[in-house]
Amino acid sequence: MVLKLAKRARNAFLSLADLSTKQKNRILYSMSKKLLDNWRFIVRENKKDLLKARGKYSSAFIDRLALSKNRIREMSESQKALIDLSDPIGEIIKQWRSPTGLLIQKIRVPIGVIAIIYESRPDVTSDCIGLCLKSGNCVILRGGSEAINSNKAIYKVLSSVLTDYSVPEGVIGFVSKTHRKEVRELLRLNNYIDLVIPRGGEGLIREVSRISRIPVIKHYKGICHVYVHQDANLLMAEDVCFNAKVQRPGTCNAMETMLVDKKISSLFLPRMISRFQKAGVEVRGCALTRKIVKGVFPADEQDFRTEYLDLILSVKVVKDLNEAINHINEYGSHHSDAIITANIKAAVEFLRRVDSACVYQNASTRLTDGYQFGMGAEMGISTDRLHARGPMALEELTTYKYVIYGKGHIRK
Amino acid sequence: MVLKLAKRARNAFLSLADLSTKQKNRILYSMSKKLLDNWRFIVRENKKDLLKARGKYSSAFIDRLALSKNRIREMSESQKALIDLSDPIGEIIKQWRSPTGLLIQKIRVPIGVIAIIYESRPDVTSDCIGLCLKSGNCVILRGGSEAINSNKAIYKVLSSVLTDYSVPEGVIGFVSKTHRKEVRELLRLNNYIDLVIPRGGEGLIREVSRISRIPVIKHYKGICHVYVHQDANLLMAEDVCFNAKVQRPGTCNAMETMLVDKKISSLFLPRMISRFQKAGVEVRGCALTRKIVKGVFPADEQDFRTEYLDLILSVKVVKDLNEAINHINEYGSHHSDAIITANIKAAVEFLRRVDSACVYQNASTRLTDGYQFGMGAEMGISTDRLHARGPMALEELTTYKYVIYGKGHIRK
Numbered sequence: 001m002v003l004k005l006a007k008r009a010r011n012a013f014l015s016l017a018d019l020s021t022k023q024k025n026r027i028l029y030s031m032s033k034k035l036l037d038n039w040r041f042i043v044r045e046n047k048k049d050l051l052k053a054r055g056k057y058s059s060a061f062i063d064r065l066a067l068s069k070n071r072i073r074e075m076s077e078s079q080k081a082l083i084d085l086s087d088p089i090g091e092i093i094k095q096w097r098s099p100t101g102l103l104i105q106k107i108r109v110p111i112g113v114i115a116i117i118y119e120s121r122p123d124v125t126s127d128c129i130g131l132c133l134k135s136g137n138c139v140i141l142r143g144g145s146e147a148i149n150s151n152k153a154i155y156k157v158l159s160s161v162l163t164d165y166s167v168p169e170g171v172i173g174f175v176s177k178t179h180r181k182e183v184r185e186l187l188r189l190n191n192y193i194d195l196v197i198p199r200g201g202e203g204l205i206r207e208v209s210r211i212s213r214i215p216v217i218k219h220y221k222g223i224c225h226v227y228v229h230q231d232a233n234l235l236m237a238e239d240v241c242f243n244a245k246v247q248r249p250g251t252c253n254a255m256e257t258m259l260v261d262k263k264i265s266s267l268f269l270p271r272m273i274s275r276f277q278k279a280g281v282e283v284r285g286c287a288l289t290r291k292i293v294k295g296v297f298p299a300d301e302q303d304f305r306t307e308y309l310d311l312i313l314s315v316k317v318v319k320d321l322n323e324a325i326n327h328i329n330e331y332g333s334h335h336s337d338a339i340i341t342a343n344i345k346a347a348v349e350f351l352r353r354v355d356s357a358c359v360y361q362n363a364s365t366r367l368t369d370g371y372q373f374g375m376g377a378e379m380g381i382s383t384d385r386l387h388a389r390g391p392m393a394l395e396e397l398t399t400y401k402y403v404i405y406g407k408g409h410i411r412k
Numbered sequence: 413m414v415l416k417l418a419k420r421a422r423n424a425f426l427s428l429a430d431l432s433t434k435q436k437n438r439i440l441y442s443m444s445k446k447l448l449d450n451w452r453f454i455v456r457e458n459k460k461d462l463l464k465a466r467g468k469y470s471s472a473f474i475d476r477l478a479l480s481k482n483r484i485r486e487m488s489e490s491q492k493a494l495i496d497l498s499d500p501i502g503e504i505i506k507q508w509r510s511p512t513g514l515l516i517q518k519i520r521v522p523i524g525v526i527a528i529i530y531e532s533r534p535d536v537t538s539d540c541i542g543l544c545l546k547s548g549n550c551v552i553l554r555g556g557s558e559a560i561n562s563n564k565a566i567y568k569v570l571s572s573v574l575t576d577y578s579v580p581e582g583v584i585g586f587v588s589k590t591h592r593k594e595v596r597e598l599l600r601l602n603n604y605i606d607l608v609i610p611r612g613g614e615g616l617i618r619e620v621s622r623i624s625r626i627p628v629i630k631h632y633k634g635i636c637h638v639y640v641h642q643d644a645n646l647l648m649a650e651d652v653c654f655n656a657k658v659q660r661p662g663t664c665n666a667m668e669t670m671l672v673d674k675k676i677s678s679l680f681l682p683r684m685i686s687r688f689q690k691a692g693v694e695v696r697g698c699a700l701t702r703k704i705v706k707g708v709f710p711a712d713e714q715d716f717r718t719e720y721l722d723l724i725l726s727v728k729v730v731k732d733l734n735e736a737i738n739h740i741n742e743y744g745s746h747h748s749d750a751i752i753t754a755n756i757k758a759a760v761e762f763l764r765r766v767d768s769a770c771v772y773q774n775a776s777t778r779l780t781d782g783y784q785f786g787m788g789a790e791m792g793i794s795t796d797r798l799h800a801r802g803p804m805a806l807e808e809l810t811t812y813k814y815v816i817y818g819k820g821h822i823r824k
Binding site: 014017018096097098099100102104109111112190194195209210213215233236239240243244247248329347351352353355356357358359360361362363364366367368369372373374384385386387389390391399400401402403404405406407408409410411 | 426429430508509510511512514516521523524602606607621622625627645648651652655656659660741763764765767768769770771772773774775776778779780781784785786796797798799801802803811812813814815816817818819820821822823
């Protein structure tokens with residue numbers, strides 16, 4: 001069954017890759033419209049999932065699962081927003097003449113068939129369909145059992161648009177069985193599927209990477225740091241650190257550890273920590289932090305390696321820029337890290353030496369996001385180093401080919 | 413042992429990434445010089461491998477294995493040639509302002525630690541060391557047992573340069589044991605190694621991809637086509653096809669199948685096939701080909717899926733451009749394919765619809781090569797779609813990070 005879906009997607013790929021921007025945008029417009037037109041059907045199917053979930057999961061989980069007319073309108077708007085984004089396909093990334101006079105063009109093309117393995121949030125279904133369609137990729141979706149009825153409903157509505165435009169239905173595949181067996185089978189089909197993107201918790205991602213024979217782009221955890229340098233504007237530092245921790249602590253780009261330069265620590269820490277504590281943040285500090293501010297819990301080695309995803313913060317006083325950089329490279333997860341400083345020399349050294357996907361001067365790590373970056377969309381945030389690093393949008397869902405024009409050129 | 417090498421490389425990475433272009437070029441210059449200075453030592457060690465190989469392998473194999481003063485001079489020259497290539501590291505790939513005024517720079521950085529698993533040719537050792545050094549990557553080398561003494565000698569000479577420049581020796585790792593056990597162990601170290609590039613036969617590449625937990629960039633086979641369109645300059649077509657097949661048939665970018673448009677087939681095929689046969693090429697043709705030219709062997713389904721790597725050629729007459737494109741996408745290996753035509757409309761359709769890493773108008777597929785493209789170096793030719801496709805040179809050995817400058821920006 002999964003093999004059939006994968007073969008169907010592989011066969012559909014070349015006709016999808018050949019669609020014009022106009023055709024793709026028309027399909028996106030119809031999808032956006034059909035989502036809203038069918039909101040009652042989708043909400044009804046979603047109710048089935050909610051009924052099963054009741055009592056079994058946390059309220060946060062159920063909140064992520066629930067679809068209302070409003071949520072479906074948001075999904076419909078996201079689909080429509082893709083229309084305005086420029087089509088990456090066909091872009092000449094660069095061109096040059098070879099020493100022997102060949103004209104070589106490096107042209108952006110779709111990757112091929114992308115499998116998405118995801119958990120709980122049903123809006124992922126429509127997001128991924130939209131992003132893959134606009135970037136010319138076939139998609140195979142495999143959502144979790146908790147949201148299976150919602151996902152199936154969204155898939156049904158969106159894929160019905162394809163037939164209206166005589167696009168092969170293989171362009172969107174949906175694995176309707178939710179056993180692990182299907183995932184294992186899917187991850188073996190490296191002859192048909194080019195890329196797997198798991199979207200969900202660390203457990204899911206580790207499992208997928210372990211068994212997949214297809215390349216995987218991982219969206220792992222973020223142990224993000226803000227380092228308050230001795231030359232920081234301390235009011236700015238306070239606002240940025242507060243935002244990085246408190247604005248949405250459950251996300252991968254929230255700050256988990258705050259590093260503070262020793263020279264300004266007794267000036268900065270008392271106010272900052274009191275502000276955190278008033279907001280309900282549990283602060284855990286190194287010995288020096290606890291000397292400066294009473295009532296701070298002790299932070300141990302393990303704290304500095306933990307992604308809390310919660311209102312908990314580790315604090316460490318460091319003696320200089322070098323110690324801050326080394327701490328981040330050693331304990332961090334190479335996701336997003338910031339320095340707050342007015343000293344451009346210190347900033348440049350930090351930004352160069354910190355080995356993370358996104359490094360900031362004077363800004364919150366929470367800004368690591370496709371929309372915030374102005375990419376207009378987001379498939380996720382890659383913590384991998386190959387192919388795509390940091391926010392993944394349309395361009396990161398493409399590859400390239402070389403188109404070469406000769407005049408009878410041969411190899412001598 | 414392998415774990416120790418990988419950890420050492422991981423630790424050395426950040427100091428290597430931080431070297432200036434000048435420092436890297438000085439090291440390359442010394443490496444180039446030391447190779448030549450030590451040619452006697454290398455040739456002596458190479459003799460040990462040659463002694464073991466005698467009688468066991470083909471003369472082509474032994475030719476690839478053998479090192480002379482001249483070959484070592486070529487290796488030394490390749491090392492020196494890297495000095496003149498521009499350093500990809502630090503390049504601003506693009507920069508823009510986000511909607512909220514963040515300055516975002518996408519900057520080229522090294523990948524990290526790259527493992528190369530290769531067979532027989534000892535010059536791969538020095539090539540990979542040079543390419544990885546210039547692109548700021550640590551390298552772990554694991555060559556085959558047939559060339560172990562040669563490889564070890566080259567490694568010894570080149571790594572001795574590192575200490576002269578106080579660069580941590582972990583920058584170059586060398587697996588001196590050649591059991592399969594070490595390879596398996598290496599391919600499990602995804603916490604320390606970022607990328608594996610197998611260089612060798614199809615068997616090696618399949619085995620590595622099957623067991624690796626580290627991303628692999630594959631350099632698979634090439635079933636390359638030249639399609640002679642009805643509007644081709646037939647003299648040009650003859651020269652290009654001859655070059656694509658005969659100039660070096662054992663390479664992945666040599667032509668394996670020639671497609672000929674029916675409308676010009678009886679004009680083109682007799683001369684062309686006779687030229688091939690005179691050069692010792694065994695021609696295997698479809699039914700129509702064999703009708704037009706007597707003495708051609710029959711080609712079956714399997715022929716069109718075979719990478720001969722030899723003076724053998726499949727020929728197929730096709731009724732039009734569309735059949736040619738479909739044949740290539742179905743039977744080819746998405747490596748390099750060419751159309752010979754003076755008709756720009758036909759060319760554009762071919763170049764767009766053929767789903768290969770390199771597509772040519774009026775040029776030989778043999779030109780798929782880092783040097784021919786003017787990249788100045790080559791790690792190999794990727795047949796993968798992710799991260800790198802087609803010729804891999806310095807730029808393809810890099811990734812990027814986002815460097816973001818704010819003014820106290822926070823997430824609203």
